[in-house]
Amino acid sequence: xxxxxxxATGEVGRTMVKVLEEKNIDINELRLFASKKSEGxxxxxxxxxxxxxxxxxxxxxxxxxxxxxxxxxxxxxxYAPIASEYGNTVIDNSSAFRMxxxxxxxxxxxxxxxxxxxxxxxxxxxxxxIQMVLALRNVEKExxxxxxxxxxxxxxxxxxxxxxxxxLDQQNGINNINHFPEIINNNVIPIxxxxxxxxxxxEEMKMVNETRKIYDDYGIKVYPTAVRVPVxxxxxxxxxxxxxxKSTLEDVKKLLSSVDNxxxxxxxxxxxxxxxxxxxxxxxxxxxxxxTFLIWVVADNVRVGAATNAVRILLKxxxxxxxxxxx
Ligand SMILES: NC(=O)c1ccc[n+]([C@@H]2O[C@H](COP(=O)([O-])OP(=O)(O)OC[C@H]3O[C@@H](n4cnc5c(N)ncnc54)[C@H](OP(=O)(O)O)[C@@H]3O)[C@@H](O)[C@H]2O)c1
Numbered sequence: 277x278x279x280x281x282x283x284a285t286g287e288v289g290r291t292m293v294k295v296l297e298e299k300n301i302d303i304n305e306l307r308l309f310a311s312k313k314s315e316g317x318x319x320x321x322x323x324x325x326x327x328x329x330x331x332x333x334x335x336x337x338x339x340x341x342x343x344x345x346x347x348x349x350x351x352x353x354x355y356a357p358i359a360s361e362y363g364n365t366v367i368d369n370s371s372a373f374r375m376x377x378x379x380x381x382x383x384x385x386x387x388x389x390x391x392x393x394x395x396x397x398x399x400x401x402x403x404x405x406i407q408m409v410l411a412l413r414n415v416e417k418e419x420x421x422x423x424x425x426x427x428x429x430x431x432x433x434x435x436x437x438x439x440x441x442x443x444l445d446q447q448n449g450i451n452n453i454n455h456f457p458e459i460i461n462n463n464v465i466p467i468x469x470x471x472x473x474x475x476x477x478x479e480e481m482k483m484v485n486e487t488r489k490i491y492d493d494y495g496i497k498v499y500p501t502a503v504r505v506p507v508x509x510x511x512x513x514x515x516x517x518x519x520x521x522k523s524t525l526e527d528v529k530k531l532l533s534s535v536d537n538x539x540x541x542x543x544x545x546x547x548x549x550x551x552x553x554x555x556x557x558x559x560x561x562x563x564x565x566x567x568t569f570l571i572w573v574v575a576d577n578v579r580v581g582a583a584t585n586a587v588r589i590l591l592k593x594x595x596x597x598x599x600x601x602x603x
Contacts, residue, residue, distance in 0.1 A: 277301070277302060277303055277304065277305075277341035277342065277594075278303070278304065278305040278306075278307070278339070278340050278341050279296065279301070279303050279305070279306055279307070279340065279341060279342050279343070279344070279590075280306075280307040280308075280309060280335075280340050280342075280343045280344070281293055281296075281306070281307070281308050281309065281343075281344045281346070282309045282310075282331055282343060282344065282345045282346065282347050282351065282355065283309070283310060283345065283346035283347030283348070283351070283369075284308035284309060284310050284314075284319060284328055285308075285310040285314045285317055285319070285328060286310070286346055286347065286436055286437060287433055287436045287437055287440070287578050288346040288369055288436070288578055288582040288583050288586075289308075289310070289344075289346045289347070289583075290319065291578050291579060291582070291583035291584075292344050292346060292582075292583040292586060292587065293306075293308070293319055293321050294583070295554075295579065295583045295584050295587045296321070296587055297321055297322050299587055299591065301587070301590070301591070303321075306321055306326055307326075307329065307335070307340075308326050308327070308328045308329065309328065309329050309330070309331040309335065309347075310328050310329075310330070310331065310347070311330065311331065311347075312330045314328045314330075315328060315329060315330045316328065331347070331351070331355060333355065333358055336355050336358045336359040336362065336364075337358060337359075337362045338362075339362070339363065339364065340359070340364045340365075341365070341594075342364075342365050342366075342367060342590050342593075342594075343356075343359050343364050343365070343366045343367070344366075344367050344369070344586050344587075344590070345366055345367065345368040345369060345370065346369040346370070346582065346583075346586070347370075348370055349370040349371055349372040350372075351370075352368050352369075352370040352372040352373070353372045356368050356372070356373070356397050357397070360396045360397050363395070365395050365396065365398065365593060366396070366397045366398065367398050367400060367586045367589050367590060367593075368397055368398070368399055368400060369400045369582050369586055371402065371478075371482060372399075373397050373399045374399040374401060374402070374482070374485075374486060374489075375485055375486075375489065376399075379396070379397050379398070379399050380394060380398050380399065381399045381401055381486060381489045381490055382398055382399070382400070382401075382490075382589050382592075383401060383406055383409055383410060383490055383585060384585070384588045384589055384591075384592040385410060385413060385535060385536045385537055385538075385588075386409060386410070386413050386490055386491070387490055387492070388588075388589070388592040388596070389596070391589070391592065391593050391596060391597075392596040392597065393596075393597065394593075394597075395597075398589055398593070400582065400585050400586050400589065401482075401486045401490060401585070402479070402482040402483065402486055402581075403430075403434055403511060403577040403578075403580075403581025403582055404426075404428050404430060404479065404482070404483055404500075404502065404511055404513065404577075404581070405482060405483050405486040405487055405490070406556075406575075406580060406581050406585055407511060407513065407556045407573055407574075407575035407577075407580055407581060408424070408426060408483065408487065408513055408515060408573060409486075409487055409490050409491065410535060410537065410538050410556045410575075410580070411515070411532065411535070411538055411556055411558045411571065411573045412424070412515070412517060412532075413535045413538070414531040414532070414534050414535050415517065415519060415528060415531045415532065415569075416491055416493070416496075418521075418531055419519035419520060419521045419523055419528075419531070420519060420520030420521060421491075421493075421496055421517055421518065421519055421520070422495070422496065422497065422518045422519070422520055422567075423496070423497045423498075423499070423517065423518040424487070424496065424497070424498045424499065424515060424516070424517045424518075425499045425515070425516040425517070426483065426498065426499070426500050426501070426513055426514070426515045426516075427500075427501045427502075427503060427513070427514045428468075428479075428483075428500070428501070428502045428503055428511060428512070428513050429464075429503055429505045429507070429511065429512040429513070429514075429547075430468060430479075430502060430503065430504050430505065430507075430511045430577065431505070431507040431508055431509050431510050431511055431547060431577055432456075432460060432504065432506065432507065432508060433508055433509050433577060433578050434468075434504075434511065434577050434578075434581075435455055435456070435504075438454070438455045439455055439456070440508060442454060442455050442456060442460060443460050443461060443506055443508065446459060446460060446461035447461050456504060460504060460505075460506050461506055462506065463506065464503055464504065464505050464506075465503065465504040466501060466502075466503045467502075467504075468480075468502040468503070468504055469502075476500070477502055479500075479502040480500040480501065480502045483498055483500040483502070484498040484500060507547045507548075508551070509547060509551035509552070509576055509577065509578060510546075510547025510548070510550055510551050510574055510575065510576050510577060511547070511574070511575060511577040511581060512546070512547055512572065512573070512574045513572070513573045513574075514570070514572060515570065515571050515572075515573055516564075516568065516569070516570045517568075517569055517570075517571075518567050518568050519567050519569070520567070521567075522566040522567055523566065523567070523569075524563075524566075525561060525562075525563045525569075528561060528563070528569050529561055532558050532561065532571065535556075537554065537555055537556060537580075538555065538556045538557075538558060539555050539556070539557055539558070540558045540559070540561070541557060541558075541559050542559065543559065544559070545557040545559045545572065545574045546574065547574055549574075550574050550575065550576060551576055552576060552579070553575075553576055553579070553580075554576070554579055554580060554584045555575070555580070556573060556574075556575040556580055557573070557574045557575065558571050558572070558573050559571070559572050559574075560572040
């Protein structure tokens with residue numbers, strides 16, 4: 277198949293190329309796009325060197341089986357509709373289209389079936405949302421969830437190459453603050469993204485709105501606090517959730533243990549242990565009463581929260597549609 281990666285030099289884009297290789301996807305033409313400054317950069321895929329091209333409108337009008345976008349919202353808003361208009365299926369990592377009504381917002385293990393027969397832009401959810409809804413997928417299905425209280429501990433790689441550089445620079449004594457609103461080394465910052473009129477940050481409202489859309493349950497209440505921590509890879513989440521049907525610790529543990537690509541463990545799980553993994557880890561299940569439970573969830577934000585989910589969408593779409601396109 278012919279696949280294009282837009283934003284191929286970024287944290288997520290590079291990882292997408294890696295995951296496409298790991299999943300051994302049968303790609304006979306791979307095209308890599310970024311901004312003009314990256315033109316000619318080399319990226320390896322399956323032992324072959326590919327050269328990064330400057331992204332242009334004309335290149336988006338070519339025929340692709342899949343285009344994976346990961347170059348930020350404004351690039352997606354400009355180029356993804358062009359690619360889609362020319363019959364291409366676009367899997368977009370930015371927040372540009374996630375809450376658009378007729379654009380599917382997909383975590384394949386949860387709602388992958390909604391892309392059967394669909395062609396056009398498919399939105400990949402926010403990294404913090406993906407690991408939370410994956411962990412709670414079977415609890416939501418079997419018991420129903422009324423409320424989720426979540427605090428995140430988000431890695432600097434969630435802010436891309438720039439976020440990683442800022443932490444590493446500060447660890448090396450260069451105390452520039454360019455990207456985060458406060459020094460991040462040896463610190464935690466309880467603000468991620470712009471603060472909205474209601475006092476929540478954009479990152480927090482993504483968790484509220486995207487969870488409802490993915491579960492197709494607009495009654496769920498999500499109470500989020502999103503926090504940046506000086507970790508390179510792996511977002512952690514402390515989650516308290518209330519279920520609609522009374523349950524026991526053992527039954528909830530079974531539900532948490534039976535989701536595809538999710539592992540429940542009684543071991544200690546920290547971001548350092550799971551960086552590079554495609555699994556969402558759930559641990560420290562506790563019960564407060566018959567409807568209130570607490571868990572700790574950790575996943576690699578760049579993989580589970582972005583690149584791997586995008587490639588899983590590609591595989592699901594291909595499986596459901598055998599990628600027939602109108603010529
Ligand atoms: N990092 C995460 O954990 C994560 C998780 C979920 C979603 N996302 C989303 O994924 C997207 C990319 O994130 P990232 O972390 O990979 O960021 P990043 O490391 O900063 O990479 C950004 C990529 O976009 C490219 N780009 C920027 N402006 C461009 C333009 N005008 N034309 C073409 N390409 C352009 C960059 O190319 P150059 O190198 O040439 O500048 C680079 O390849 C964002 O929308 C982000 O919100 C990220």
